Amino acid sequence: MRAARLIKMVLLLQSRPSMTAAELARELEVSERTVTRDAQALSEAGVPVYADRGRAGGYRLVGGYRTRLTGLARSEAEALFLSGVPGALREMGLEDAASAARLKVSAALLPSLRDAPDSAAQRFHLDAPAWFQEPETPTLLPLVAEAVWDDRRVTARYRRPGAETEAPAGAPRRRSADKAEDEVERLLEPYGLVLKAGVWYLCARVADGDSSRTNQVCRTYRTYRIDRFSAVDPLKERFSRDPEFDLPGYWAEQAEGFARSILRAEVVVRLSPLGVRRLRYAVEPVAARTALSGPGEPDGAGWVTVTLPVESEEVAYTQLTALGAEAEVLAPQSLRERLAADAARLTALYGRTGAG
Numbered sequence: 059m060r061a062a063r064l065i066k067m068v069l070l071l072q073s074r075p076s077m078t079a080a081e082l083a084r085e086l087e088v089s090e091r092t093v094t095r096d097a098q099a100l101s102e103a104g105v106p107v108y109a110d111r112g113r114a115g116g117y118r119l120v121g122g123y124r125t126r127l128t129g130l131a132r133s134e135a136e137a138l139f140l141s142g143v144p145g146a147l148r149e150m151g152l153e154d155a156a157s158a159a160r161l162k163v164s165a166a167l168l169p170s171l172r173d174a175p176d177s178a179a180q181r182f183h184l185d186a187p188a189w190f191q192e193p194e195t196p197t198l199l200p201l202v203a204e205a206v207w208d209d210r211r212v213t214a215r216y217r218r219p220g221a222e223t224e225a226p227a228g229a230p231r232r233r234s235a236d237k238a239e240d241e242v243e244r245l246l247e248p249y250g251l252v253l254k255a256g257v258w259y260l261c262a263r264v265a266d267g268d269s270s271r272t273n274q275v276c277r278t279y280r281t282y283r284i285d286r287f288s289a290v291d292p293l294k295e296r297f298s299r300d301p302e303f304d305l306p307g308y309w310a311e312q313a314e315g316f317a318r319s320i321l322r323a324e325v326v327v328r329l330s331p332l333g334v335r336r337l338r339y340a341v342e343p344v345a346a347r348t349a350l351s352g353p354g355e356p357d358g359a360g361w362v363t364v365t366l367p368v369e370s371e372e373v374a375y376t377q378l379t380a381l382g383a384e385a386e387v388l389a390p391q392s393l394r395e396r397l398a399a400d401a402a403r404l405t406a407l408y409g410r411t412g413a414g
Contacts (some may be wrong), residue, residue, distance in 0.1 A: 076118035151200035187256030196284040250305040257282040321367035326389040333384030
């Protein structure tokens with residue numbers, strides 16, 4: 059335990075010019091007195107840790123001291139090589155940089171851990187695209203990724219169906235046949251990229267009003283599908299990131315909001331015990347959670363009646379058909395009659411003694 063803490067202390071001091079005892083105590087989750095003892099132990103072991111006295115003092119490494127990654131355990135080394143996503147790095151144009159970084163880390167490892175990259179690669183693989191669709195890399199993705207890394211503002215032209223909203227986060231928008239695609243131009247501060255089921259999204263802060271006013275304060279965050287950008291022009295100006303922005307938290311909130319926004323209708327369904335278990339595989343997860351959050355008491359046959367939020371009656375028809383005889387629609391009557399008609403046709407089809 060202490061050995062791992064001492065290694066972490068050296069790496070912290072190696073990454074910064076100096077750190078106070080309070081800062082080290084906070085990072086290492088120990089007391090300042092423990093920090094003092096650990097610094098003394100490192101100095102006695104030959105690590106040149108120097109203590110600057112006074113109110114503004116702290117600890118630092120002298121003489122350009124650098125440590126090799128000899129303190130890594132096998133599990134730590136293998137986990138390190140799992141942190142990269144080869145396909146995503148390649149699509150963002152970062153494959154060469156990632157390869158060089160892996161080589162440098164491999165060279166710094168102990169000889170007994172040199173097989174860590176191969177060991178991790180043969181045990182874990184991430185296949186991000188969804189089933190039954192051919193993944194396509196957006197041509198402008200490398201340019202957008204470079205702007206994200208550089209904190210550089212961009213002007214972008216974005217294709218969207220309809221004129222009232224931007225593309226939602228979390229899932230591809232369902233296109234309406236009666237809405238022609240229009241194109242808008244935005245001044246964006248690209249904060250982060252998200253790869254969801256093979257689709258790339260940009261989370262950006264956008265300036266309201268005239269997109270040519272590059273000094274305007276941006277306060278609105280929005281999400282864009284990268285494959286809907288028709289043009290991206292990086293600007294000379296860089297932006298200052300909001301330190302409070304949390305990309306994973308923002309994405310989770312947007313994805314949840316999108317899933318709920320499309321559930322504009324309801325159906326009343328009676329579910330068998332098996333239907334209850336299968337519901338989450340047939341409908342949107344947020345819809346299943348909502349329906350099953352407070353079901354009534356089971357009836358004599360063990361079935362429960364729930365109110366299920368759905369996108370539309372047409373979508374509900376497709377989803378509930380997958381549950382077969384494990385679900386009975388009670389309302390609306392039109393959906394119940396439609397499923398009953400399907401059941402009658404199936405009965406007639408399979409009631410024959412043989413094919414033909």
